[in-house]
Amino acid sequence: MTMAVREAGTAAATRPRHIVCEGNEAAALAVAMVRPDMLSVYPITPQSSLVEHLAKLCADGRMDAEIVDAEGEHSVLSVLQGAALAGGRTFTATCGPGLAFMFEPYWRTPGLRLPIVMALVTRDGITPQSVWGGHQDAMTVREAGWIQMYCETVQEVLDTTIMAFRIAEHRDVMLPVNVCLDGNYLSYGAARVTLPDQAGVDAFMGERNINWHAALDPLRPMAVDPLTGGSGGKGPAAFLRYRKGQCRGMQNALRVITEVHDEYAARFGRAFAPLVERYRMDDAEIALVTLGSMTGAAKDAVDEARAAGRRVGIVKIKTFSPFPVEALAQALAGVGAIGVVDRSVGFRWNCGPVFQELLGVLYRLGRPVPAASFIGGLAGADLTVEHFHAVIARTAALLGGDVPDGPIWVNEND
Amino acid sequence: MSARRAYPMRDPAADGVPADLCPIATALNPMQPGDWRSLRPVVDRDKCVKCAVCWLYCPVQCVVERPAWFDIDLATCKGCGICATECPHRAITMIEEVAG
């Protein structure tokens, strides 16, 4: 439901346009502004309203795009691969089981260097059967080679979705991007957002050239993705060359994501931390590491803890893939204890996946920093300010040497 | 009949495409499978009426037209023998390849 609002007594055209919309609609509105060629959709909770908004925008003539109602997520992404190889700017959205069904074309997309943008409305994994939010789906595919950026607010969903196309299509990157928005809290949560002006977005996006590197175009014949590899001849070295190139694109993305965020802020006046956000970290003794929409409540809790004299800050990860190792190491350089809050489970290490990644950053710090893995917000559970107070208190206890030997389950006693 | 010919392939490097970006190929495989053969088709020019049945059924399309008969391009002929079997005028016989 769009609730466009004009400022009373002013001309709408001269003021930023505020609307109230849910995160799923914010993503759809952003997609309309980048003027995509092809959308392919299949509904799944909690993503469904996003594709309904896309369909409505097309039906109302507010977006000139082909929309393919495919028979499943596997075909959804396959349609987009074909369209991208034919030069189209493409978008889709999915979550949880849909992502799992999409996996075969999903983990192929980065290798084809196709700049497809996909909203990942995160959802916890079945089984237990669940239709509610959680990061388990996104975390499960974190080695598939997609760029993944997690949004904190509905406004950030809108702005990041626009930026995602620029990042994906950058010639030094050429990788698909997941804009991750938390199922339920961001997908259906409605908030005030400001829309950028269309002319500004057009100028920001520039000219499109999606398939300059690999095309299915009769006028430019080529074989796309011939067999590469084997155990002799030029194959193995060629395979390695492409893999290294893919890794290089991911590393380039760290720079490009930053540049694009800077340019977006300069043009539209809204600045978001591109890789990691430092919140009240200047003299912080302990740091919380957060991801996604939980961060707002964490910030409120930190403000209250600060008022009570606790030197605590937050390092929020926005860009999770590529993992911002250096930015995180810098952000955490001075702290004495770290509490990482995950909205999913890492089965192999008995800790949260973000915590597990952070262990690698701690190695870079060159000194042992006590850290704890908190796991909460699974399957739609709320992560409240009160929960974060408990996280802050437990993290502070690390300073005294009380380091837990397993994860701390946040909602266990809700 | 230019409309029925393939468009030329371009060199991606000349178009500014890095060699490590995406696996593509724009050079045609030069493989010549003629050395697979153990039997070779021989066309009896007197019997050949240029009916093109051999051309029609040749899987590798190695049958080439000469002024008065159809011949075999031995660089690509794999020696399957379909042409000899299907020739309505028994103008093709398969003979054993000899080494060298």
Place this chain on the structure above:
Amino acid sequence: CPTGALRYVTTARIYNEVGDWEDLFAPGLAGCQGCNSELVMRHALRRVGPDTVLATPPGCVPGMGSVGYNGLTGTKVPVFHPLLTNTAAMLAGVKRQYKRVGRDITAMAIAGDGGASDVGFQSLSGAAERGEEILFLVIDNEGYMNTGMQRSSCTPYGAWTSTTPVGRETKGKSQDAKNLPLLMVGHRCAYVATASTAFMQDFYDKLDKAIAASKHGFAYLHVYSPCTTGWRFPTERNIAVARTAVETNFVMLWEFTPHDGLHFTHPIESPRPVADYLKAMGRFRHLTDDQIGHIQAKVEENRAVITQIAAGAAAR
């Protein structure tokens, strides 16, 4: 025609029309000696022409090098390895994008029966339902020949494959083949036809109709394709085996459009016994009389089903 004169005329007609059109595959592809798939795809792509985007899902077609290896391609038009599972969806994306920008191309798949009838069936069915403007050609060699001759849902009853071996307990495949072209009729595609390389004029006619239909809807062409390696018969017998399949009604040649319904294009009024076909290849060598009887009954049942559909069309 006992003298072969009719063949002579039609063959010359095809040659005169398309003989100087470029073969759009590399001269050297690594298909088996006497490979019928190679024959089908060379003729089909030559006829469809260079303004084509070709998708060849994993199987014999790319396996012989159509999409190429290590930086070399086997095809002169843009060609792509889709997944085994997503050929029709991926081609739909290609075609829709070109249609959006006003360019006329033919989006063509050359797929195997496994990738079409088994794991790729969902995307095939979805694309057909949406009426995607694609020419989808299936080379039906009745199994997964590229990976070592395993059974597919198109493998006929009784056939030996590497996953339906002949042993003490079982003797070849114990289920009948899925009738994929008939399923596509159920999708009311713009055009559906079956073809055989033993009847080239019929095949070329159907290619022409399929190309035309693919400009406004989903065109499906199912070509029965004997596999000398997987079916175990001498390479030079390939066309003869294909011909016998039709003459025994093991394979029936027909076409369908929503407007005209289904009709036979090469009806066989007095079919030879199916045993004549079965004995032509090694994969059926073990069959018992009961199994041959089952296959003969199945041929007649298929014939009856399709005849009934054709009769319904004729009555309209």
Place this chain on the structure above:
Amino acid sequence: MMAAGLLAAGLVAEGKYAVAIPSFGFERRGAPVVAFVRADEREIRRMTNITHPDCVLCIDPTVGRSVDIFAGMRPGGTLVQTSGRALAELTLPAGLRTVGLIDAVRIAMEIFRRPITNTLMLGALARTTGIVSLAALEQALAQSEFRDAGLDQNIAALGRGYRETQIHHLDREVAA
């Protein structure tokens, strides 16, 4: 959630910040659902459910039978309730300071011929709490998906909800 979104839009129309979060259940016609709205003069950061509401807006006269709609409510809170009954007949928790009452189902039957109370109750909320103006809600409605006759009906419902709500200040009545 429709009503929550409209309320948030009305709040934003007045220059405020607002966040509306639906409950994450299976929304089925007739089933109990809950949605949360926060409003503030500055940006709202927490995207969480509300466990201690200042105000409860109950748009169904019977939902209180299956759900404790007052759970977590702080003393001094406000209830806006649709009911055909008088205040004295309602079972209300201690500590409630303000109650806005309206027989929204009856009015909805007159306007929509169906018991759709959403916009009526938004009018009642505006009247009872004053956190949002009727004009701002009308503006939000006009920018919503409602068109033509549907829009006119909802504007009418909003107005009647606003005008026909009876406000009871419990402290004063108790003191009097």
